[in-house]
Amino acid sequence: MSENYPAPAKLNLMLRVIDQRSDGYHELQTVFQFIDLADQLQFDSRPAGRFSRSGGPEGVPEANDLSIRAAKCLADVGGVHEGVHIHIDKFLPMGGGIGGGSSDAATTLIVLNRLWRTGLRREELMEIGASLGADVPVFIFGRGAWAEGLGERLQALDALPESHYVLLHPQVSVSTREIFTAPELTRHHVPSTIGAFLGGATENTLEPTVCARYPEVEHGTRWLKNQGVHDVRLTGSGACVFGLVADNISAQQIAARVPAPWRAWSVRGCNRHPLYDLAEQ
Ligand SMILES: C[C@](O)(CO)[C@H](O)COP(=O)(O)OP(=O)(O)OC[C@H]1O[C@@H](n2ccc(N)nc2=O)[C@H](O)[C@@H]1O
Numbered sequence: 001m002s003e004n005y006p007a008p009a010k011l012n013l014m015l016r017v018i019d020q021r022s023d024g025y026h027e028l029q030t031v032f033q034f035i036d037l038a039d040q041l042q043f044d045s046r047p048a049g050r051f052s053r054s055g056g057p058e059g060v061p062e063a064n065d066l067s068i069r070a071a072k073c074l075a076d077v078g079g080v081h082e083g084v085h086i087h088i089d090k091f092l093p094m095g096g097g098i099g100g101g102s103s104d105a106a107t108t109l110i111v112l113n114r115l116w117r118t119g120l121r122r123e124e125l126m127e128i129g130a131s132l133g134a135d136v137p138v139f140i141f142g143r144g145a146w147a148e149g150l151g152e153r154l155q156a157l158d159a160l161p162e163s164h165y166v167l168l169h170p171q172v173s174v175s176t177r178e179i180f181t182a183p184e185l186t187r188h189h190v191p192s193t194i195g196a197f198l199g200g201a202t203e204n205t206l207e208p209t210v211c212a213r214y215p216e217v218e219h220g221t222r223w224l225k226n227q228g229v230h231d232v233r234l235t236g237s238g239a240c241v242f243g244l245v246a247d248n249i250s251a252q253q254i255a256a257r258v259p260a261p262w263r264a265w266s267v268r269g270c271n272r273h274p275l276y277d278l279a280e281q
């Protein structure tokens with residue numbers, strides 16, 4: 001039986017859209033923190049040119065899976081004459097704003113770089129990651145971070161409180177692309193600072209657009225607030241919302257009360273990716 005490798009989710013503890021570039025992408029400021037909720041991946045060697053997947057996200061064809069795309073990119077860049085079978089035990093909701101697909105891709109790059117002995121440095125893996133999606137590089141960077149640009153200019157924040165959160169998925173899937181292309185989205189905000197974030201400026205400026213288009217997200221936010229959860233906000237482009245609680249027990253009690261079909265978890269912030277040392281050369 002092959003080894004299990006985690007692909008943890010992330011939260012955006014704040015997110016601010018600063019500007020729109022001429023190619024349509026948006027300049028952001030955001031704070032990333034990992035959480036202890038993860039997909040689990042297994043890798044089995046296959047002959048050159050053979051790439052396959054089992055398990056994994058429902059409705060995503062094998063060839064489009066970000067983990068398979070990541071494996072193929074690494075094989076190309078590294079001149080690898082091997083294939084791989086990837087099994088994904090999927091626990092992270094899709095279109096949840098917690099970076100499930102991106103994290104699967106990052107774990108694939110980190111693990112295959114070892115198994116295939118491609119010997120790429122962390123920065124090189126991050127570059128491959130950036131070609132797959134804006135959220136991939138931070139999972140390879142492996143530390144809680146302040147991010148700018150599309151999320152690729154990263155500054156480690158190792159002293160973020162590793163708080164307990166309740167994370168709620170209101171059973172809708174939000175397309176990141178839909179939110180960023182929405183005509184009503186406010187695209188220009190005055191840049192913030194790490195100091196302002198640490199002082200409590202934790203707004204996600206995508207939230208009004210997401211809540212207007214997906215009322216379930218607003219209902220989920222209200223439900224968490226009614227349970228006494230503090231500082232409730234959207235992560236990424238949603239659909240998940242999360243907020244602070246004092247400890248694991250309170251988080252579990254609140255999560256257990258969540259009305260179906262919503263789902264909720266007691267999670268804890270982590271400033272280090274569980275595979276951080278595996279990516280270090
Ligand atoms: C919202 C965040 O989750 C915050 O961490 C990320 O910025 C989104 O990262 P992601 O899901 O990896 O997004 P990508 O797959 O790279 O982009 C999906 C689509 O969102 C839009 N997009 C994404 C990121 C960005 N900074 N500006 C954009 O305009 C683009 O239309 C793009 O086609």
Ligand SMILES: Nc1ncnc2c1ncn2[C@@H]1O[C@H](COP(=O)(O)OP(=O)(O)OP(=O)(O)O)[C@@H](O)[C@H]1O
Nearest residue numbers: 065066094095096097098099100101102104135236
């Ligand atoms: N292994 C994978 N797991 C999940 N989604 C995948 C995967 N591979 C490709 N995808 C595609 O990526 C899309 C985004 O999925 P993901 O779970 O990363 O969303 P998200 O949590 O909203 O991400 P983000 O916060 O990065 O916007 C899915 O709708 C799916 O089509």
